[in-house]
Structure formats: structure tokens, C-alpha cells
Amino acid sequence: MIITHPKINSNKYSTISLYTLKAGEISVTISTLGATIISIVTPDKNHQLGNIVLGYEDIHSYEIGECYFGSTIGRYADRIRNGEFKIEGEVYSLNINDPKGHSVHGGRDGFSNQNWTVQKIEDSGNPSISLSLTCLDKEMGYPGNLEVIVTYTLNAMGDLIIDYDASVDKRCPLSFTNHTYFNLSQCEKIFDHHIKLNCSAYLPTDEMQLPTGEISSVYSTPFDLTHIIPIGQKIQSTGGFDHAYIIDREEKENSSLILCAQVQEPMSGRTLDVFTTYPVILFYTGNDLHKNNKGKPGASQTQYGGFCMEAQNYPNSMNEPNFPSYIISPGQRFFHTIVYSFGTYG
Numbered sequence: 423m424i425i426t427h428p429k430i431n432s433n434k435y436s437t438i439s440l441y442t443l444k445a446g447e448i449s450v451t452i453s454t455l456g457a458t459i460i461s462i463v464t465p466d467k468n469h470q471l472g473n474i475v476l477g478y479e480d481i482h483s484y485e486i487g488e489c490y491f492g493s494t495i496g497r498y499a500d501r502i503r504n505g506e507f508k509i510e511g512e513v514y515s516l517n518i519n520d521p522k523g524h525s526v527h528g529g530r531d532g533f534s535n536q537n538w539t540v541q542k543i544e545d546s547g548n549p550s551i552s553l554s555l556t557c558l559d560k561e562m563g564y565p566g567n568l569e570v571i572v573t574y575t576l577n578a579m580g581d582l583i584i585d586y587d588a589s590v591d592k593r594c595p596l597s598f599t600n601h602t603y604f605n606l607s608q609c610e611k612i613f614d615h616h617i618k619l620n621c622s623a624y625l626p627t628d629e630m631q632l633p634t635g636e637i638s639s640v641y642s643t644p645f646d647l648t649h650i651i652p653i654g655q656k657i658q659s660t661g662g663f664d665h666a667y668i669i670d671r672e673e674k675e676n677s678s679l680i681l682c683a684q685v686q687e688p689m690s691g692r693t694l695d696v697f698t699t700y701p702v703i704l705f706y707t708g709n710d711l712h713k714n715n716k717g718k719p720g721a722s723q724t725q726y727g728g729f730c731m732e733a734q735n736y737p738n739s740m741n742e743p744n745f746p747s748y749i750i751s752p753g754q755r756f757f758h759t760i761v762y763s764f765g766t767y768g
Contacts, residue, residue: 424545427451430481435537438481443549443576447471448764450576455484456534457553457572459492459602462582467691467766474692474764476603476711476722485535489715490601491722493534494572495527497557497564499599500666500704500737501632502526507740509565509593509749516563522630529562533570533598541571550575559592566592566752580764588756596750597735600760603708603728604694606687610724612707613654616686617729619647619705621667625736631664635742640667650684653707657726662709666702666737676701679759683731691768697761698733701746706730733760 427440432455440460442451447469451460460481461473477491478484484491505516505525517529527534538553550573557568570588577583586598605612624645625633640646644659647667656663669682682703683696696703711717712725721727739745750756 424543424549424551432485432537433482434485438537439540440481441540441543441551443551443574445547445549445576445578446580448576448580450574450582452551452553452574453481453484454538454540454553455481456492456536457494457538457555458484458534459600462602462764464580464692464764465766467768472608472690474604474606476605476728477718478716478722479718483716487716489603489711489717490527490534491717492600492602494598495601495732496533496570496596496598497528497562497568498595499527499597499732499734501630503632503738503741505563507595514563514565524630524632525563527601532562534601538572548575548577564594566590566594568594570598572598582762582764584760584762586756586758588750589752589754590750590756591752593749593751595740595748596756597737597739597748598758599704599732599734601730601732602762603711603722603730604685605721605728606685606692606694607690609689610721611654611726612729613652613657613726614688615653615729616650616688617647617653617656618650618684619667619703620670620680620682621703622648622670623668625666625668625702627665633666633736633738633742633745635744637668637744647705650686653729657707662726663705663707664709666704666734668702669698669700679761682733685729686767688768691766693765693767695763695765696731696733697763699758700733700735700760702734702736704730704732704734704737706732733758
């Protein structure tokens with residue numbers, strides 16, 4: 423089932439539309455602004471329903487907020503050093519929107535700050551909505567005219583499936599993701615959540631949270647999440663996570679959908695499994711959520727109040743020769759999938 427909400431007058435656009443996908447007890451509300459997940463309501467182990475994602479109190483705050491709550495991110499996720507890269511000797515200078523002089527999450531007016539167009543709605547047992555966006559050549563500094571579609575599908579199994587489909591008419595690096603902050607309990611911090619990442623290597627970062635170019639084993643480091651462990655215990659030893667992990671997969675699985683992360687919250691009994699076709703998942707623990715973000719009272723304004731699981735391509739890959747290249751050429755299709763699978767235990 424799909425519920426269409428009344429249109430909301432926008433300060434920047436003519437109107438913003440909201441749609442709720444509902445399958446069984448689970449419902450997901452999507453905004454055309456930023457192709458954003460506004461809420462995900464799931465049952466706990468006692469069948470009590472609750473919203474498990476962070477956000478703002480009203481849609482107008484999404485227009486000016488800087489936390490990317492639930493947003494679709496692009497053209498390229500994460501930070502790009504100095505907001506520059508080269509393709510065939512030509513330098514592309516991107517919009518600088520990071521205080522330390524870098525471009526982050528596509529620039530000031532990246533995907534998250536655009537009002538997407540509803541292209542298709544499927545109101546069925548597995549409801550879905552497809553949203554489209556056109557980005558012009560040199561918009562935010564990126565080369566090429568880009569056509570992108572993001573499709574959200576909620577199935578009866580409790581899976582929220584996010585499909586990204588794009589093409590560009592000039593060579594351009596692409597890496598889209600979703601920036602939802604999850605909190606599976608009613609607590610203001612995520613310390614009691616237990617996590618496991620199917621990742622035996624990660625990308626160390628410098629003081630500006632940019633990859634150093636190294637690919638390091640997690641074993642015998644505080645960043646080892648290969649066995650399920652309370653997030654709070656790991657935050658105490660690391661100060662918080664904002665790190666890209668390389669997903670373990672066989673060569674034959676390079677383009678397949680694979681389980682990369684598992685989270686359990688004992689008090690609510692809720693679980694979250696993350697599957698993706700991407701090579702990397704960035705695990706972020708809301709280290710800066712307390713810094714005047716004007717989110718909803720409670721966890722949305724609390725340091726470590728939520729966590730993100732941002733499946734994506736290697737960050738800053740265009741500037742790191744040790745990383746794979748994710749430059750898409752004209753005629754080449756960009757297609758990736760992220761699945762958030764919800765359940766309970768206990």
C-alpha cells in the first residue's frame with residue numbers, strides 16, 4: 423500500500439511531496455526533497471511500533487539542515503580531497519562545502535538538496551516509488567549531464583530495497599548512497615546496539631577524515647568488528663567511527679548482493695541486516711550529532727544518538743591510485759543496490 427500525503431509548500435521549491443510505503447507492520451515515508459527517508463516504523467519484539475530513524479521535526483528543517491538525515495547522496499559520497507580530481511589530464515574543481523576545504527556528499531546542492539521528480543509509483547503488495555533527477559554538466563563542478571533514478575521498494579519480508587540507476591554523457595566518477603541514521607531502541611545513545619561487519623579490511627583516515635590511501639587489516643586493531651560486539655564498547659576505544667570498511671566477498675561475488683552488516687538491539691529485540699552490491703560500507707556513529715543540528719529532541723540531537731551504514735564506492739577514489747576507479751563512461755550503466763532488512767529476536 424502507498425499513502426500519498428498532502429503536498430507541503432516549500433521555501434525553496436514550489437512544493438515537496440511525501441509518500442508512505444506500507445507492507446505488513448512496516449512503513450517507510452519518503453520525501454521528494456533529497457529523495458529522503460523521513461521515517462521507518464517497525465515493530466519491536468513485543469509488537470510495539472516505533473520509528474527507528476533520526477530526523478528533523480518538520481520538512482522545512484530538511485531544506486536547511488546539514489546532517490543529511492535520511493538523504494540520498496551524490497554525485498559522489500563522502501569527502502573528495504581539496505574538491506578536485508583529474509580525468510585524462512583535465513582538472514575538475516568541485517563545490518567546496520566542508521569547513522576544512524573539501525567537497526563532501528556531492529557539494530552544497532548535491533542530491534540531498536534537490537527536489538526529485540516522482541517517475542513511477544507501484545501500489546501493490548510490494549509497494550515502490552521511483553524518483554528521478556537530472557544534473558547538468560559542471561553542476562557542483564562535476565562533468566557531464568547525469569540522469570539518475572532511485573527506487574525504494576518495501577516487500578512483505580521486511581526489506582527496504584534501494585536501487586540506483588544512472589547514466590552520464592561524459593566520463594564522471596559516481597558513488598551514490600543513503601544517509602539514514604538508525605537507532606533501533608528508545609535510548610538516546612546507540613551504545614547497547616550490537617554490531618558485526620563482514621569486513622576484514624578498512625581504510626585508515628587522516629585528521630580530516632579522508633582516506634590515507636592505505637588498505638589495512640582490522641585484526642589486532644580497535645576497528646575489528648568481525649565478531650558481534652556492543653557499539654558502546656568500541657566507541658570507548660576509538661572515540662567513534664567514521665570509517666570505510668571493505669566488504670569481504672569472493673571475486674565471483676563482485677557484482678552480487680551480499681550481507682555486509684548485522685545489528686541487534688537487545689532491549690527492543692530489533693535487528694537490522696544490510697546487504698549491498700557496493701564494495702565498501704562506511705560506518706558512522708553520529709560523532710557530531712550534538713553540534714547544533716536542530717534535529718528532533720532526543721537522539722537526533724545527541725552525540726552517538728544514531729548510526730549510519732553508507733554502502734558506497736571507495737571514498738576519494740579518483741585521487742588515490744591504490745583504490746579502484748569508479749569513473750563511468752557514456753553508454754555505461756551505473757546500477758547498485760542497498761537493502762535494509764528489518765526483523766526481531768528474543
